[in-house]
Amino acid sequence: MKLEIGGNEVIPASVDALWVALNDPKVLTRCVPGCKSMVEIGPDAYKVEMQLRVAAVGGSFEGEISLADKQEPKSCSIKVSGAGTLGHGNGTARFEIEPDGETGSRLIYKGSGEIGGLVAGVGQRILASVSKHLIGRFFVALRKEFEAPISGAAG
Numbered sequence: 581m582k583l584e585i586g587g588n589e590v591i592p593a594s595v596d597a598l599w600v601a602l603n604d605p606k607v608l609t610r611c612v613p614g615c616k617s618m619v620e621i622g623p624d625a626y627k628v629e630m631q632l633r634v635a636a637v638g639g640s641f642e643g644e645i646s647l648a649d650k651q652e653p654k655s656c657s658i659k660v661s662g663a664g665t666l667g668h669g670n671g672t673a674r675f676e677i678e679p680d681g682e683t684g685s686r687l688i689y690k691g692s693g694e695i696g697g698l699v700a701g702v703g704q705r706i707l708a709s710v711s712k713h714l715i716g717r718f719f720v721a722l723r724k725e726f727e728a729p730i731s732g733a734a735g
Contacts, residue, residue, distance in 0.1 A: 588689070599677060610725070614632040649674075
């Protein structure tokens with residue numbers, strides 16, 4: 581089953597700060613829904629472990645993510661592949677970062693993937709809805725990365 585994603589989001593960070601965050605496995609592990617670990621296995625290549633629920637189906641997933649065609653701090657291509665108890669999949673995406681206002685950046689993304697196995701059985705419409713939800717959760721978490729930490733020190 582084929583799956584297409586795309587859109588754009590405004591993030592309250594400079595282009596450079598957003599680029600650094602999107603290339604930091606620790607930040608991505610915190611932001612990607614269901615991501616348990618992301619370990620570097622080579623230059624711009626990572627092994628990923630995830631725990632995901634799609635509709636009533638839940639399971640674990642292991643895969644690899646690689647970054648290519650990097651044009652710092654503007655754009656990057658991403659290749660994803662993996663398999664697990666939910667099925668298997670692979671895909672590619674490209675993101676571009678451009679300034680938005682004085683202190684923000686716009687992240688434009690577009691990608692496509694191929695999904696098979698148990699997870700494909702939930703149907704295209706449900707899968708598209710779930711992927712939009714997961715992408716939304718990613719951007720909520722990414723924005724939180726740039727919020728000023730609340731100081732607990734009293735003066």
